[in-house]
Amino acid sequence: MVVHVDLVADVLRLEEQMIMKAVMEWARVRLVNLEEEALPLGRINADAAIIRPISMHRALYAASSYEASMVFTVNTSSTILYAGDKMLSYTRLIAHQIPVPKTYYASTPTAAAKAGAELGYPLVIKSPIGSWGRLVVRAKTPEKLAEFSELRRMLPCIQQRTLILQEYLEINNTDIRCVVVDGELVGCVARKARRGEWRSNVALGAATKPYPVDTELEDLAIKAASALKGFFVSVDIFETKSHGYLVNEVNGVPEFKGFMKATGKNPAAELSVKLYHKLHQ
Numbered sequence: 001m002v003v004h005v006d007l008v009a010d011v012l013r014l015e016e017q018m019i020m021k022a023v024m025e026w027a028r029v030r031l032v033n034l035e036e037e038a039l040p041l042g043r044i045n046a047d048a049a050i051i052r053p054i055s056m057h058r059a060l061y062a063a064s065s066y067e068a069s070m071v072f073t074v075n076t077s078s079t080i081l082y083a084g085d086k087m088l089s090y091t092r093l094i095a096h097q098i099p100v101p102k103t104y105y106a107s108t109p110t111a112a113a114k115a116g117a118e119l120g121y122p123l124v125i126k127s128p129i130g131s132w133g134r135l136v137v138r139a140k141t142p143e144k145l146a147e148f149s150e151l152r153r154m155l156p157c158i159q160q161r162t163l164i165l166q167e168y169l170e171i172n173n174t175d176i177r178c179v180v181v182d183g184e185l186v187g188c189v190a191r192k193a194r195r196g197e198w199r200s201n202v203a204l205g206a207a208t209k210p211y212p213v214d215t216e217l218e219d220l221a222i223k224a225a226s227a228l229k230g231f232f233v234s235v236d237i238f239e240t241k242s243h244g245y246l247v248n249e250v251n252g253v254p255e256f257k258g259f260m261k262a263t264g265k266n267p268a269a270e271l272s273v274k275l276y277h278k279l280h281q
């Protein structure tokens with residue numbers, strides 16, 4: 001029996017190419033480029049769809065389009081939504097008793113000022129939607145927080161006006177990225193921000209190196225992935241002196257270039273094996 005797997009993307013990065021190559025060993029893979037293809041709702045024929053658009057909303061709507069035709073999606077629209085929106089991720093993680101940084105939701109500059117007084121300074125301001133460190137800023141004083149939140153109030157969409165305020169953690173500008181596939185940890189890397197930058201996004205020039213896994217880190221990464229029902233996700237974790245490991249975010253369309261380079265492990269191959277087993281159960 002031939003298995004049909006759609007790879008849904010908008011840009012073919014190294015990650016998408018590697019996933020295609022791995023899955024093509026056992027399935028007929030069709031590349032669906034959302035820049036050009038329309039999805040016929042309720043009339044898609046495939047056994048599985050690997051959802052890889054860079055844009056979170058494209059990924060979300062692509063996943064739900066496939067789900068309407070009962071196609072197994074990696075990841076599901078629910079995982080992509082909850083992972084892609086930081087408000088939904090933090091609240092879901094907390095509801096599952098997973099430790100996260102101390103965080104407030106504020107929808108106006110007045111509310112933000114109150115949260116700032118509770119958190120103290122410096123603090124971190126984030127938007128629910130965004131990646132690669134965009135819209136993640138640090139306010140060192142109440143005046144700076146007021147400036148940032150007034151500015152955000154002028155932005156066109158609700159997510160950009162929403163303020164997530166968070167304690168600033170002394171983590172040596174480093175976080176730990178863990179890749180989890182179907183309830184198993186593939187590995188972890190530490191990402192250290194480039195000199196002069198506090199945000200450790202690879203897109204902002206961070207360097208990656210392998211990070212030794214301990215059982216606490218492994219359990220936490222798997223628990224976080226499971227809280228969002230992620231089949232193939234990365235979980236970003238802060239290691240703090242005062243509170244141990246804290247989960248910062250889950251990525252529903254994980255990038256793993258830096259991870260691969262640092263660990264020599266191939267998440268695309270791991271995903272392929274797990275998907276094969278899922279479809280042949």
Ligand SMILES: Nc1ncnc2c1ncn2[C@@H]1O[C@H](COP(=O)(O)OP(=O)(O)O)[C@@H](O)[C@H]1O
Binds near residue numbers: 131168169200236249
């Ligand atoms: N509370 C925090 N304390 C210290 N550094 C943080 C905090 N939150 C985020 N950062 C840094 O900023 C980076 C980007 O923040 P993150 O929440 O991961 O947003 P994005 O989705 O854009 O990656 C993180 O990788 C981390 O290096």
Ligand SMILES: [Mg+2]
Binds near residue numbers: 132133201236249
């Ligand atoms: Mg991040």
